[in-house]
Amino acid sequence: MLTIPINQPMQRSRGEASVALEHGTAGMRLTGLRQQGSAKCILPYGAVGRGGAPEVVFLNTSGxxxxGDALSYAMTLGPRARAVATTQTAERAYRSSGGAARVRVAMTVGADGWLDWVPQETILFDGSxxxxxxxxxxxxxxxxxxxESVVLGRAAMGETVARVALRDWREIRESGRPVMVEPLVLTDRALQTGAAGLAGARVFASVAMVGQGVADLLDPVRAVLDEAGVTAAASAPDGxxxxxxxxxxxxxLRRxxxxxxxxxxxxxxxxxxWQM
Structure with missing residues (x-):
């Protein structure tokens, strides 16, 4: 008879994926690709080698x-390189039996380059x-x-989130100098305290754009902040x-x-x- 020790440590997923792109005379070209564990990186057919910005898709095969899980995505763009990076589907954070799941995203953009980092939603389940x-x-x-978009349970599935622990740090640096630092801590108590707990909202998103001339887009983007059922605002401080x-x-919110x-x-x- 097989005996399973009750104190056997549970297996945890580990994943690292990184990609490097450079701008050349024939357009964008792939100069580095590394994948390990549950993290993968896909460049759709035809996305590299042409002019314009290629798409890079990161995914976590652990589901x-x-x-205790650990996931890492990284991208390096050379001078004048441009790219669009996203995730294959929504990332899911399930109930934890101990400890936090750790995700690290590190992107570097060379001189005069541009990156759109537009991952799909992160879904937080109860107890995550x-x-x-x-x-x-x-x-x-x-x-x-x-x-960055966060969903507190799936309303269509009747899911509710009463217990959650989220620590989310987003930082943009220009030449090593921080130009945007956004720490977010979301806990059980915050969910129960009115406005500090999102005033009953189940989904929230933030968009940050840094670069020359981005303030010129303030009025055009404000003009489309009229989706029914969504509360939204935009500002353009210091470039x-x-x-x-x-x-x-x-x-x-997705619309x-x-x-x-x-x-x-x-x-x-x-x-x-993206499925729309």
């Missing part, structure tokens, strides 16, 4: 995160514990667009463009995010893995 840190380093003349959005349901991205990305289509 989600729980306490997630520690995430996202950093974008910009060289002189470089710029970026950074999106940055910031958007905040929240809603009681994920689908209206609002898509409309904002269409303006900010000057009509470029959403990444092909």
């Amino acid at each position: 989600g995160l729980t306490g 514990c997630l520690d995430r840190r996202t950093t974008l380093d910009l060289a002189p003349g470089a710029g970026c667009l950074l999106l 940055r463009l910031m958007l905040r959005m929240m809603a009681a349901d994920g689908w209206p 609002q995010v898509a409309r904002c991205l269409a303006v900010l990305r000057r009509g470029q289509p959403l990444p092909r893995v």
Whole structure:
């Protein structure tokens, strides 16, 4: 008879994926690719080697995160390189039996380059514990667009979130100098304290855009902040463009995010893995 020790440590997922792109005479070219464990990186057919910005898709093959898991995504763009990076689907943080799931995202953009980091939503399930840190380093003349969306359970599935622990740090640096630092801590207590707990909203998103001329997009993006069921606002302090959005349901917010991205990305289509 097989005996299973009750104190046997549970297996945890580990994943690291990194990609490097450079701008050459024939357009963008891949100069580095590394994949390990549950993290993968896909460049859709035809996305590299042509002019314009290639798409890079990161994915976690473990199907989600729980306490003790570790996931790392990294990208390096050379001078004048441009790219759009996203995730294959929504990331899921499941109930933790101990400890936090750790996610690290590190992106570097060379001089006069540009990166759109537009991952799909992060879904937090009841009892989840997630520690995430996202950093974008910009060289002189470089710029970026950074999106983050969080869903507190899936309303269509009747899910509610009463217990959660989220520590989320987002930072953009220009030539090593921080130009945006956003720490977020979301706990059980915060969910129960009115406005500090999102005033009943189940979904929220933030968009940050840094680069030359981004303030010129403030009025155009404000003009599309009218999706029914979504509360949203935009501002442009010190050469940055910031958007905040929240809603009681994920689908209206996703539509609002898509409309904002269409303006900010000057009509470029959403990444092909997005389903709208």
